[in-house]
Amino acid sequence: MRRDLLVYGGAVLVAVLVGLALAAGGGAAPDVAGRALWDGMFGSPYAFGSALNTTAVLALIATGFTIAHRAGLVNVGGEGQMALGGIAATAVGVSLPAGTPAVLALTALLIAGFAGGALWAGVAAWLRVRRGVNEVITTLLLNFVGLCLVLLAVHEEALLRQPVTSADTLPQSEPLVEAARLPLLGPPESPATIAIVLAAVSVIVAALLLRHTATGTRLTAVGMSEPAAARLGLPVGRLQAGSLAVAGGLAGVAGATLIATVPYVLAEHFTSGYGFTGLVVGLLARGSLTAVAGISLAFGLLASGGINLQLAAGVPAASVQVVQSVLIICVAGAVIFRKGAAR
Amino acid sequence: MSAFAELVDGGVRLAIPLLVASAGELVSERAGVLNMSVEGIMLTGAFAGAVGAHTTGSASAGLLCALVAGLLAAALQAVLSVTLRADQIVTGVAANALALGATTYGARLYFTEGRTVPGFDPVALPLLSDIPVIGPALFDQSVLGYGCVLLTVLLAVLFGRRTGFGLAVTAIGADAETADRSGLPVNAVRFGAVLLVGVTSALAGAHLALADVHAFTDNLTAGAGYLAVAAVIAGRWRAWPTLAACAFFGLAQALQFAAPAFGIHLPTAVLVMSPYLLAVVAVSGLVGASRAPAGLTRPFAREARA
Numbered sequence: 001m002r003r004d005l006l007v008y009g010g011a012v013l014v015a016v017l018v019g020l021a022l023a024a025g026g027g028a029a030p031d032v033a034g035r036a037l038w039d040g041m042f043g044s045p046y047a048f049g050s051a052l053n054t055t056a057v058l059a060l061i062a063t064g065f066t067i068a069h070r071a072g073l074v075n076v077g078g079e080g081q082m083a084l085g086g087i088a089a090t091a092v093g094v095s096l097p098a099g100t101p102a103v104l105a106l107t108a109l110l111i112a113g114f115a116g117g118a119l120w121a122g123v124a125a126w127l128r129v130r131r132g133v134n135e136v137i138t139t140l141l142l143n144f145v146g147l148c149l150v151l152l153a154v155h156e157e158a159l160l161r162q163p164v165t166s167a168d169t170l171p172q173s174e175p176l177v178e179a180a181r182l183p184l185l186g187p188p189e190s191p192a193t194i195a196i197v198l199a200a201v202s203v204i205v206a207a208l209l210l211r212h213t214a215t216g217t218r219l220t221a222v223g224m225s226e227p228a229a230a231r232l233g234l235p236v237g238r239l240q241a242g243s244l245a246v247a248g249g250l251a252g253v254a255g256a257t258l259i260a261t262v263p264y265v266l267a268e269h270f271t272s273g274y275g276f277t278g279l280v281v282g283l284l285a286r287g288s289l290t291a292v293a294g295i296s297l298a299f300g301l302l303a304s305g306g307i308n309l310q311l312a313a314g315v316p317a318a319s320v321q322v323v324q325s326v327l328i329i330c331v332a333g334a335v336i337f338r339k340g341a342a343r
Numbered sequence: 344m345s346a347f348a349e350l351v352d353g354g355v356r357l358a359i360p361l362l363v364a365s366a367g368e369l370v371s372e373r374a375g376v377l378n379m380s381v382e383g384i385m386l387t388g389a390f391a392g393a394v395g396a397h398t399t400g401s402a403s404a405g406l407l408c409a410l411v412a413g414l415l416a417a418a419l420q421a422v423l424s425v426t427l428r429a430d431q432i433v434t435g436v437a438a439n440a441l442a443l444g445a446t447t448y449g450a451r452l453y454f455t456e457g458r459t460v461p462g463f464d465p466v467a468l469p470l471l472s473d474i475p476v477i478g479p480a481l482f483d484q485s486v487l488g489y490g491c492v493l494l495t496v497l498l499a500v501l502f503g504r505r506t507g508f509g510l511a512v513t514a515i516g517a518d519a520e521t522a523d524r525s526g527l528p529v530n531a532v533r534f535g536a537v538l539l540v541g542v543t544s545a546l547a548g549a550h551l552a553l554a555d556v557h558a559f560t561d562n563l564t565a566g567a568g569y570l571a572v573a574a575v576i577a578g579r580w581r582a583w584p585t586l587a588a589c590a591f592f593g594l595a596q597a598l599q600f601a602a603p604a605f606g607i608h609l610p611t612a613v614l615v616m617s618p619y620l621l622a623v624v625a626v627s628g629l630v631g632a633s634r635a636p637a638g639l640t641r642p643f644a645r646e647a648r649a
Contacts, residue, residue, distance in 0.1 A: 022448060076432065127627050134635065136432055137576060137626055140379075141619045144569065148616030155610060276436060283433055316451040321444030328437040332429045333422075 007337060011330035019323045026315035033313045040308025041301040047308065049190035053261060054274070055300030056195035057082075057254045061278025062285060062292045063199075063206045064250030069287060070210055071243040072223035077124060077139025078251045079275025080146025081117035085252025086259045087153050088116030090160055090266040093176035093259065105179035110198075110256055117252020118245040120146055125241035125248075135244065143275065151268055160266055173266035182260040195257040200293070202250060207289040219243055251275065277303075280328050299324065345476075346604035350597050352480040356555060358593025359484070360385070360547035363491040364571035365578075365585055366498045367543030371536040372575055373502075375516035375638035378537060379435025380420045381544045382568025383442030388413040388548030390446040393559035394453055396460040396552075405460065406487065406549050413545020414538060416442065421537035425530050428642035439568070447561045454559065462557040463487045485554040491546055498543075499582050512536070516636035519643035529643050544568065570618055577622040580636060588625075592618040 023033035040047050061078045068075045075081075092112040096105050124142060127133040153160040153173070160173040182193035210216040222229040222239050230236045254274065259266055281299060285291035306320030364381055371378055378384075391412030396405025416438070423434040450458070463485035471482040484492075502509045514522045515529050523529045551567070552559050570592050578585030598607075599614050626635075 025452065026448075074432070076436075131627060133627050136640075138623060140432075141573060141576075141623045141626075144566070144619040145616045145623070148612045148619075151615065152610055152612035155612065276440070280433075280437070283430075316448045318444040318447035318451070321440055322448060325437045325441035325444060329419075329423065329434055329441065332433045332437065333427045335429050336427055 003337060007331065007334040011327050011334070014330050015323045015327040018326045019319065022319035022322060023309075023313070023315050026313070026319065028313040028315050033309060033315055036309050036312035036315075037305040039312065040305035043308070045187050045190040047304050049185075049187070049192035051297075051300045051304035052185075052192040052196045053257075053300075054303050055296045056193075056199035056257060057274050058278045058281050058299055059199040059203055059292060059296035060254035060257070061251045061275060062281035062296055063202050063289065064247030065279055065282030066285065066287055066289060066292060067206055067210065067219070067250075068243045068247035069282065070216070070223050071219040071240050072226065073128070073240055073244050073247075074136050075121065075124075075139055075244060075247045075251075076136050076279060077121060077142050077146075077248065077275070078254075078278045079271050079273070080139070080143035081120045081248040081251035082255035082258070082271045082275050083143075083146035083150045084120040085113035085117035085249075085255030086266055086270060087150060087160070088252065089113040089256035089259045090153075090173050090176070093180035093264075094160070094174045096177050096180055098177055098179075100177070100179045102179045102183070105177065106182070106260075109176075109180045109260055110253055113252040113254075113256025113259075114249040115252070117255065118249035120252070121244050121248020122241070125244040128244070129237040129241050147269075147271065150266065150270065154266055154268055162265075171268065175264040176260060180260060181264055182257060191262060193257070193261050195261065198253070198257065199296075202253075203289050203293050210289070215239075251278070254278070277324070280324070284328065284331055346601060348476045348479065349604070350594065350601040351476055353597030353601060354590065354594035355480045355484075356488075356593075357596045358589050359488050359491050360550045360555075360567060361571050361574055361589040361592055362586065363495050363550070364540075364544045364547035364568065365574040365589055366495040367540040368571055369575050369578075369580065369582065369585055370498060370502050370512060371533075371540045372639060373516045373580060373636055374512045374533050374536040375519060375636055375641060375643075376424055376533050376537055377431045377435070377572075377640045378417075378420060378424075378540050379432055379572065380416070380438035380442075380568075381540060381571050382564055382566065383435075383439035384413050384416045384420070384541055384544035385548035385551070385564045385568045385571075386439075386442045386446050386562070387416045388545030389552035389563045390449060390548075390559055391545075392549035393458075393460045393552045394449070396462065397454070400461055402461050402463050402487075402553050405462075405553055409545045409549035409553075410542060413541040413548070415541075417538050417541020417544070420541075421534045424642065425533045425537065428644060431640045431642075443562060446559075450559060450561060458560060459558045460553070462553040485550075487546070487550050487554045491550055494543065494546065498539075503582070513636070516638050519638050519641070523643070523645060533643070544571075547571070573618055573622040576635075577618070577625040579625060579634065588618075588621070591621070 020030055042048055065075050089109050089112050093109050124135045124138040127138050128135040154171045162174040182195055185192045218234050218239055222236050226236055258270055281295045284295050302320055306317045309315045310317040368381055388409040392405040392409030395408025396402050420438055423429045424431040465483050465485050468482040472478045511527055515527055515532050519529045574585055574588040577588040595614050595617050599611050
């Protein structure tokens with residue numbers, strides 16, 4: 001435990017130092033850069049609200065990652081699963097009749113998102129269980145296919161592209177019907193939607209599932225030793241496939257929440273790397289859902305702060321990306337210094 | 344130039360960086376180290392090459408900078424995945440994010456006016472370049488392009504399946520413990536293999552920046568590094584199929600631009616996704632058995648007992 005604290009503390013220290021160096025390189029004094037970062041996180045209801053929306057997306061993906069990881073699987077495919085979830089959610093969200101009650105519309109949207117993501121992860125799960133293909137490679141490759149499917153969907157009128165009326169028609173879908181848009185949480189000028197509530201519920205349910213149910217114990221058993229679990233009579237294949245599908249499903253829901261927030265359309269690159277960041281959150285949290293919640297919030301705040309860092313202090317927003325990756329590399333690289341570190 | 348010749352020309356131009364990068368990655372993966380960071384090292388190489396060429400005004404100096412930067416980036420990856428036994432996929436993806444962030448940041452600060460840089464111009468080989476269609480495509484490359492192909496051939500010969508080097512690498516990737524007991528320096532070879540990936544990936548990146556577009560733009564590589572890794576997987580860890588995969592990926596990319604000339608109206612997205620789809624099919628074992636090196640992504644430490 002003490003070593004863990006040392007590693008995390010050291011990693012954060014290194015990351016902060018790198019951040020300061022980058023801010024100085026960008027020509028901003030530390031206090032100016034710090035001020036801009038802080039304002040971008042907590043300075044306005046808008047900034048904090050968008051940070052919460054990002055947090056929700058990351059937490060959903062990282063929760064799914066943690067569930068699959070408990071069964072010994074590494075889901076690198078969050079990005080592609082988000083993409084498929086987003087496509088499915090858009091397909092539902094633009095075609096619902098106008099008078100649909102919001103509760104029904106939102107439920108349909110989220111279920112579609114879950115199904116899209118679960119289906120995409122299901123491909124990798126099937127290959128893993130039936131043919132023993134390493135899920136890391138398949139989920140990674142399927143990311144790129146999924147992102148291309150978004151490209152395809154928004155460029156083809158036969159699929160989800162809005163009707164082309166002039167040369168200026170953007171390659172994106174029609175906006176979702178009113179009822180399928182995520183309601184805002186309430187505070188004025190805050191873009192925060194109920195996605196954060198959804199994410200919080202998922203984290204809590206997943207924590208209870210993994211810790212207090214027979215399914216959780218079975219998943220842990222499979223994760224610790226497949227042969228031993230099989231000898232105990234556990235349905236190893238079904239548990240693994242199920243956990244990976246749930247991971248994909250949660251990533252799909254994350255994609256659906258992105259579609260159902262402003263500007264309510266499916267567009268190219270709407271996943272914008274959240275899938276990979278969510279994976280990183282899951283890895284850093286190392287199986288603890290409390291850590292998932294905390295790290296998601298920290299990364300969500302950092303992302304929002306980074307945008308303001310560029311706007312207010314003129315430091316390229318890319319520096320936040322650098323700081324995050326330095327953090328990951330330090331934590332991942334210190335694995336042999338941690339006693340009994342689970343790999 | 345006919346549409347067909349243009350397609351072949353574009354395909355070869357896009358395939359060369361993939362080819363050289365996957366040649367290094369193939370050796371490394373056969374030794375048991377998966378470098379997701381090919382993408383990041385390529386980007387680093389492209390950026391360093393562009394900065395070097397821009398500062399000195401000489402493309403060769405730029406190439407040197409690219410190689411040094413590539414080696415440094417690869418050394419970081421090697422320390423992480425071989426010495427510190429960190430998760431190779433995680434650190435690889437993180438290294439890519441780091442490279443993307445750092446080069447974007449660096450480019451903002453460095454390239455304040457214009458992003459074009461001096462580069463390598465094509466040198467047409469006499470006679471050979473007069474062969475119709477494949478002549479201009481294959482034998483009208485830059486010095487850097489020829490260098491990439493030459494290095495690829497060299498690596499293929501040196502690390503073939505029947506040479507001493509090749510056997511040693513395969514043995515280490517298949518079963519590190521046994522290889523170690525039989526006296527092979529497992530971690531030294533793996534470290535070297537990652538450094539080799541640094542050289543080949545940096546060359547690939549430099550080719551993109553200095554011989555192809557003659558400029559540096561944010562995220563110049565745009566996934567080419569992942570394609571190189573996908574080519575090795577799609578080629579099922581064998582040299583010839585990997586070469587074929589690279590050629591196919593290059594042509595698929597070139598077809599995006601050439602398709603209208605053939606009257607083919609495939610959506611771009613279908614062409615962009617085809618390499619990845621092909622790689623998925625290849626690893627899924629739907630067409631023949633796929634044999635990944637048994638020790639791929641498994642770090643080795645002598646005292647470790649599984």
